[in-house]
Amino acid sequence: MASDAGKVEMLFFPYIGGGHLIPMVDLARVFASRGAKSTIITAPDNALLIHKAILRDQKLGHDINLHTLESPSAPISFGDMSAPPFTDTTVLREPLRQLLIQRPPDCVVTDMFHRWVADDVHELGIRIIVFNGSGCFPRCGEDSLRRYSPHEKVGSESEVFVLPGLPDRIELTRSQLPKFDRLPNKPPTMMNWEAKIYGSVVNSFYELEPAYVDYFRNQLGKKAWLVGPVCLCNKNIEDKAGRGQEASIDEQACLNWLDSKQPNSVLYVSFGSLARLPPRQLLEIACALEASGRPFIWVVGKVFQTVAGGEENWLPSGYEERMVISKKGLIIRGWAPQLLILEHAAIGGFVTHCGWNSTLEAVCAGVPMITWPLTAEQFLNEKLVTDVLRVGVKVGSMDWRSWKDEPKEVVGREKIQTAVERVMGGGEEAVEMRSRGREVAEKAKRAVEEGGSSYSDAIAVIEELKACRKDGKF
Ligand code: UDP
DSSP: OOTTSSSOEEEEEOOSSHHHHHHHHHHHHHHHHTTOEEEEEEOHHHHHHHHHHHHHHHHTTOOEEEEEOOOSSSOOOSOOTTOOTTOOOGGGHHHHHHHHHHSOOSEEEEETTOTTHHHHHHHTTOEEEEEOSSOHHHHHHHHHHHHHOGGGGSSSTTOEEEOTTSSSOOEEEGGGSOGGGSSTTOOOSOOTTGGGOOEEEESSOGGGSHHHHHIIIIISOOOEEEOOOGGGGOOSHHHHHTSSSOOSSOHHHHHHHHHTSOTTOEEEEEOTTTOOBOHHHHHHHHHHHHHHTOOEEEEEOOBOOOTTOOOTTOSOTTHHHHHHHHTOEEEEESOOOHHHHHHSTTEEEEEEOOOHHHHHHHHHHTOOEEEOOOSTTHHHHHHIIIIISOOEEEOOOOOOOOTTSOOSSOOOHHHHHHHHHHHHSOOHHHHHHHHHHHHHHHHHHHHHSTTSHHHHHHHHHHHHHHHHHHHTOO
16 A cells, blocks of 8 residues: 555544444545545455445446454454444554554544544554544534533523524533533543544535534634535445345335335334334334324334343234234334435435434435434434424434433333324425425535535545645645
């Protein structure tokens, strides 16, 4: 990977888990399609799956490769799409260091969750670009919270406060904040590695959140290139169906099922790669979906193991059979080909946990959302969807929880049904949301086309790295 040829060489180091690995692979593919030489670090266990997408891009003439790192001490799995955050990746420290010494690239694009990478790469005199996985809006929200501590001025967990200093009126409650953000006198936001990074690439696009991109760049002083939505680099069925891991349903069967439904009539329900809901919550969802009378695709991932057990029997009696016979509901246990589903004309609404990737994928497909945040920065993403873009409605999720904790409260079937009706019922609110959704989806597509804002930002990264190479600048 020696930087002697003309091409800028970028090494992508994804983190483990669907929400991190999937967009990073897309990101590497975006840069290769814009003229960089992209190399993705991976582990042997999922190299095979990513390999198919990479081979397709190579056939198109893109300069993209995988490099498999193996740890001498303990194997590390990049193939587990439900891997929890904070998995220790330091076993890859020495193999990565050796690779960088032998073949130094122009820059390493690393997921922010590899907290050790910045120190190591900086020490070797190689530029580091961080990929943090979310948009500018949640970063601005977090900044407001840290700067003004509005949550310390309310009397209870459920009292509403406004995030000061933001371009829009954004309200939250303390119960919706991560536990560590609720503590008084939180340490300053700057992580010790931030000074070592050259800039950030963001999976978003300027027209989605312009005021927040400006805030992020100007008020927070971040050098940031917006190059998304990276999911739009998936152009054909194979690309769209094969993201992350093999789907648990035959993609053609899934498409046939959708083809048999009216436009905008089907609800898609998924909580991403990691979330585990307890049986009593799944029961509420099952009952609400059936009572809504609308066709649905429901991706049931891992079920939260409660102390009481009972993982198997959470569905009402005869439920699945009824759904099969009536062709009302398709339940996918495991992994769904999400992009394919969201883009289908029959999909009219998406019940989502507001993970950033799912949010952007819905935006690109122009599908209105029923927002059901659970953890991480999802409660802020919800506000962007419902209060700024106004392309979704809240289900009424109030409690942030760690991915490993059982939720204190469940969202009842009535609340779910009300939200479903608001989005799927065809009322004025729904019509307007759908029309705004279509507009923003168009903007997303334009952003990644030649001359669009994200297209230009990706080229700007490459040009800047080239210029650095000429100047010998670090
Ligand atoms: N995903 C998928 N099929 C599934 C579940 C998830 O393709 O059954 C993909 C989804 O399209 C998205 C990613 O996994 O690209 C999940 O990322 P997100 O940020 O939405 O949520 P997280 O999984 O990180 O909570």
